[in-house]
Amino acid sequence: MELVYSQEVLLKMERRNTKTFTTGEFATYVGVKKDTLFYYDKINLFKPAGKLLNGYRYYTYDQLKAFSTLHTLRKLGLSIEELKEYISSEDKYKLVQMAKQQTVTVEKEIGKLLQIQRFFQQILSTEEELKHINVGEVYVQQMEKKHIHLSTTSLNTGMNTVEEWSDQYKRFAEQLSLQIPVPIGSLLTNDTLIQERFERVDALFSYSESETEHSRPEGLYAIYYHKGPYSNIESSYRYVTNFIKSEGYSIVGHAYEEYVYDLLRTNNEEEYLTKISIQVKRH
Known part of the structure; x- marks a missing residue:
């Protein structure tokens, strides 16, 4: 006799065999807000492993590395559009191309930060100098x-x-x-x-x-x-x-x-x- 299970039962059986996270648990684990996961799901950038019949999303351990890579690239300054292009690309050298582009961007940002640093250092050194003059x-x-x-x-x-x-x-x-x-x-x-x-x-x-x-x-x-x-x-x-x-x-x-x-x-x-x-x- 063949046993027939509902989708929810199958998901529960799967969840018993694979550690899963609720949206809140996954967000806490990876260090982002729940709203970030909801937004990524909405724009098809990073989707949950699945949904229960009640509509609740769940994530798995298998997704941690993928999300970590995605989130790291985001923190490094890549736009949402660039991330989508990266994920959808089958070119294994895509990351290298992006690295070259981002290196130029980062160098410009470093130059800007150094200018800011020198600007404030000049103010502080000048103020110190003025203490010793008339x-x-x-x-x-x-x-x-x-x-x-x-x-x-x-x-x-x-x-x-x-x-x-x-x-x-x-x-x-x-x-x-x-x-x-x-x-x-x-x-x-x-x-x-x-x-x-x-x-x-x-x-x-x-x-x-x-x-x-x-x-x-x-x-x-x-x-x-x-x-x-x-x-x-x-x-x-x-x-x-x-x-x-x-x-x-x-x-x-x-x-x-x-x-x-x-x-x-x-x-x-x-x-x-x-x-x-x-x-x-x-x-």
């Missing part, structure tokens, strides 16, 4: 060589207005492929300083952690912190250059402007703080 005083000190990125502005033309500076800033940021704001300073050449054309800027620069074509040379620098609007900075340059002459130094390099406190820190121009560093040597 605004309005000129300091002469040895500074180490630092690699810089330099804008392509013509040194003959220069930037004499806020509009020219802003336009060059935009182009320079694009040249650097910046994904976040980073400190960008202004450079006045040695010739500009000697001619006392303090109203102009010759180029823009940004410090670099890696070796570049340009650098701020190692040497002695006269350092001054200009407080107040940029429109008043000419008077600070005259004060510093007069100090350099009176103390027996001569200007032998460029001036580097770094914007310590700017619009990012305060809306009050009277609180702006600009660090001016001019390379000098003693007679």
